[in-house]
Amino acid sequence: MAAYFIAQYVVKDPALYREYQAAGATTVQAHGGEIVAFDVGAVTIEGQPPGPVTVIVKFESTAAAKAWYQSPEYQAVVGKRLAATTGFAVISQS
Numbered sequence: 001m002a003a004y005f006i007a008q009y010v011v012k013d014p015a016l017y018r019e020y021q022a023a024g025a026t027t028v029q030a031h032g033g034e035i036v037a038f039d040v041g042a043v044t045i046e047g048q049p050p051g052p053v054t055v056i057v058k059f060e061s062t063a064a065a066k067a068w069y070q071s072p073e074y075q076a077v078v079g080k081r082l083a084a085t086t087g088f089a090v091i092s093q094s
Contacts, residue, residue: 009087
């Protein structure tokens, strides 16, 4: 069953976020993930999101998504996203 890493946030430090994007995308590909959506102007229809940036990455399973997130390669760069943004991330399966 497919699983999706979904993050939504506001970017506070664009320069640091660009560093994260360059390194983070490589880790997604290396772990078999597919960036399904990257939207910097998501339209909110309900509730109060933390920001307009929405990222959705598809993996073959929840285990694969967690393996990517916990991998040494991703853990080496995720701190940049966490420092550069305010928001949340979840893993959801279909």
